[in-house]
Amino acid sequence: MNTVEKITPCGKIKGIEKEDIIEFRGIRYATAPGRWEYPETVTSWEGVYDATADRECSYQRRSFEPDEVCNAFYHNEFRRGLSFTYSEDCQHLEIQAPKNAEKAPVIIYIHGGSFTGGSYNESHIDGTELAKNGVIFTAMNYRLGPYGFCSHPDLTDKNGVCGNYGLYDQLCAIEWIKNNISAFGGDPDNITIMGQSAGAMSVDIHLSNPMCKGYFRQCYMMSGTALQRKVLKPYTPEKTRKFWDKICANANCANMEELKKVDPKTLYYAWFDACKTEKFSMPLTFPVYDGKLLLKDSFKMNNIPDMPYLIGMTTNDMIPGALEFTIRSFAKSALKHNKNGCYLYDFDRPLPGDDKGTWHCSDMLYVFSTLGISWRPFEDIDYKVSRQMSDMLCAFAKTGNPNCDSLPEWESSPKKVMHFCENTQFVPWDTRKLVGNMFSGKGTSL
Numbered sequence: 001m002n003t004v005e006k007i008t009p010c011g012k013i014k015g016i017e018k019e020d021i022i023e024f025r026g027i028r029y030a031t032a033p034g035r036w037e038y039p040e041t042v043t044s045w046e047g048v049y050d051a052t053a054d055r056e057c058s059y060q061r062r063s064f065e066p067d068e069v070c071n072a073f074y075h076n077e078f079r080r081g082l083s084f085t086y087s088e089d090c091q092h093l094e095i096q097a098p099k100n101a102e103k104a105p106v107i108i109y110i111h112g113g114s115f116t117g118g119s120y121n122e123s124h125i126d127g128t129e130l131a132k133n134g135v136i137f138t139a140m141n142y143r144l145g146p147y148g149f150c151s152h153p154d155l156t157d158k159n160g161v162c163g164n165y166g167l168y169d170q171l172c173a174i175e176w177i178k179n180n181i182s183a184f185g186g187d188p189d190n191i192t193i194m195g196q197s198a199g200a201m202s203v204d205i206h207l208s209n210p211m212c213k214g215y216f217r218q219c220y221m222m223s224g225t226a227l228q229r230k231v232l233k234p235y236t237p238e239k240t241r242k243f244w245d246k247i248c249a250n251a252n253c254a255n256m257e258e259l260k261k262v263d264p265k266t267l268y269y270a271w272f273d274a275c276k277t278e279k280f281s282m283p284l285t286f287p288v289y290d291g292k293l294l295l296k297d298s299f300k301m302n303n304i305p306d307m308p309y310l311i312g313m314t315t316n317d318m319i320p321g322a323l324e325f326t327i328r329s330f331a332k333s334a335l336k337h338n339k340n341g342c343y344l345y346d347f348d349r350p351l352p353g354d355d356k357g358t359w360h361c362s363d364m365l366y367v368f369s370t371l372g373i374s375w376r377p378f379e380d381i382d383y384k385v386s387r388q389m390s391d392m393l394c395a396f397a398k399t400g401n402p403n404c405d406s407l408p409e410w411e412s413s414p415k416k417v418m419h420f421c422e423n424t425q426f427v428p429w430d431t432r433k434l435v436g437n438m439f440s441g442k443g444t445s446l
Contacts, residue, residue, distance in 0.1 A: 003052065008183040012048040015095075021131040023096045024184070025121070026055035029140065030091040030172035035147065035260050036155055036165060039091060041172040041179075054094070056087035057119035058144040058166075059264050061272070071117075074361070077374065078122045088147045088264060093140040093173050094120055096127035101136060101185025105192065105397040108177055109139040110170055112197025112224070112361070115286055116145040124361070129369035133394045136186040138177050142169035146271035147264070151237040151288040152244035154256045162237040164290045170202055171211060171293065178215060192218040192397045196364060200224030205287060207305050208298040218400050220310040220393065222367075223317050223360060226326040229301055232282075234289050243284045246274045301329065306338035308400035310392075312345040314358035321435035328429070331414035341412030343402050345392075346429075348421040349385050352377050366420070367393055381422050388424055 002017040006024075015024035027049065030039035061067075063086040067075040098104060111118045111125060120139035127137020142148060148166025156162040178188050193216045195203040200221035205228070206212045207219060228234055244256070250270035253259040259267065275281040289296055311331065313323045324346075331342040347363035350356075353376040365371050366386040371378045388406040395404040402418075403410050408426050410418050419427050 001052065005048065006183050008180045009044075010042060010049070010180060011045045013051050014048050015051045017099075020099065021096055021128060022099055022184075023094065023131075024051035025094045026053055026092045027051050027095065027176075028055075028091065029093050029176035030169060032089070032091070032165070032169075035088060036150055036256075038157070038161070038165065038168050039172045041175045043179075051095075054121045055092045056085045056090045057092075057121070057141040058090045059086045059088060059147055059268060060113075060117040060144055061268075062117070064265055064268060077361075078124045080375075082121075082123060084119060084121070088143060090141045090143060091169050091172065093138060093176070095136065095138050095177075095181075095184055096131045097136040097184045097186065098131050098134055101134070103187040103190075104134055104136045104185050105190045106136045106138065106177065106181050106186040106188070107192045107194050107220075107393075107397055108174055109137065110142075110193075110195035110199035110202045111139065112195065112199040113144065114282065115149055115166065115198045115201075118144070118198075123373045124364050124368060124370045126368050126370050126373075129390055130394060130397075133390070135394050135397045136181065136184060138173075138181070140170065140173035142166045142173070145285060146247070146267050149285045149287065150244060151235075151240045151290075152256050153237045153241055156237065156291075159292070161290050161292045163240075163288045164293055167202065167205060167287055167290075167293055170206065171209065174206065174212060174215060190217050190397075191215060192220055194220040194222075195224070196222040196361065197224045201228055201287075204229065205294055205299065208295075208303060209293050210295075210298065211293065213305075216305075216307060218308045218310070218396060220312075220396060222312050222363065223314065223323065225311050225313075225323075226301070226330040227323075228286070229299060230326045230329055231322060232286065234287055234294060234299070235283060236289050240284050240288065243274060243278060243281070246277070247271050250274055301333045302337060304330065304334045304337065306340055308340045308396070309334055309342040310345075310396050310402055311342065312347060312363065314360060314363050315346055315348040315430075315434060316357040316437055317360050319438050321431070321438040324429060324431060324434045328414045335412065335414065341401065342414070343396075343410055343412055343418070344414065344416070345418040345420060346434075347389075348419055349382065352379060352382070363389070363420075366390075385420055385422075385424065389420060392418075
């Protein structure tokens with residue numbers, strides 16, 4: 001393994017030198033004193049930091065059960081043959097950069113997984129092709145599920161802040177990258193914030209996060225835009241009290257202070273069992289109005305920062321008709337109040353190999369040019385669509401406009417989308433198809 005060293009504001013760091021790019025993995029970006037404590041951004045370290053291997057991601061279901069059993073579809077797509085380590089102390093990030101980069105545009109990517117699963121080092125998340133095309137790619141792990149999104153009011157700190165520990169991890173990663181990326185050849189004044197699913201929901205929150213004001217030049221959201229602004233509005237911590245009281249009882253704890261001390265597996269299954277008995281448990285482990293980072297007054301549709309937006313979904317994406325509604329609502333509001341463009345797309349190339357269509361997350365293989373890791377019998381047209389989507393992202397990161405030689409002309413509009421398919425074209429939304437997919441059961445996250 002060839003290595004390379006850089007000098008950062010935190011100190012020296014050693015990474016991996018490849019043929020076309022350099023990469024640094026498992027960089028410690030923050031520390032937290034303990035469970036349900038807020039993180040602090042790392043500002044220095046001793047000696048040369050070894051960033052040649054991935055480190056822990058957050059505990060999640062696959063930490064305790066065979067992933068190929070509990071999540072067979074996504075295991076087969078993204079995690080087969082890989083190994084992961086887990087911890088609550090999981091604040092690590094990666095950087096993939098062009099060799100000898102100077103003032104290169106930067107992407108900060110936040111992974112999805114319903115705020116309960118995932119990690120940056122799954123096989124489909126890879127910035128190699130982006131780095132080859134002059135863009136620096138970064139991504140982070142953050143605390144998930146009961147470790148990152150507990151919001152019992154009894155945990156409110158002396159400043160009146162409660163919950164969202166995973167969001168504060170993300171904020172520290174964003175701050176670390178902003179403060180250190182120039183050492184890797186990146187331009188801290190040209191950052192694209194990007195996320196998919198729960199990652200896109202996180203991005204949407206950080207757009208309105210007062211501590212991130214002015215940090216981002218562009219924003220790219222996949223399969224999660226405005227869901228919490230329009231449909232699944234955040235709860236207050238008080239609304240989650242009974243749910244977390246139930247978790248305490250499941251763990252045989254009298255209060256949250258006792259629950260803080262139980263081992264990670266006990267906490268996970270106390271939470272998991274509570275989720276199974278709660279009618280609609282998902283929002284109870286979503287971000288909440290915490291009193292500082294996520295505020296009711298700033299998280300509104302008429303308060304969308306003025307920057308270029310790139311927004312996409314797949315045509316079999318979870319609840320496709322609802323996603324079209326939230327995307328178009330976001331775009332209408334952004335274009336009404338802002339001067340910059342808002343470019344929309346849908347991905348409608350059914351993946352070969354089965355009848356699952358354009359399932360939730362499937363477009364990521366094309367955007368990141370990671371078709372080669374898949375078992376699927378991809379055809380020439382798949383590689384063409386992948387090149388179109390990768391070129392789109394590189395152009396957007398560099399200029400704030402996704403138009404490029406690979407694509408037809410693309411306008412900023414809530415009424416029309418770039419329809420990525422066998423014959424990619426810029427067309428009106430096919431609302432009937434998307435709503436039909438939703439009610440026929442073809443809209444799925446599998």
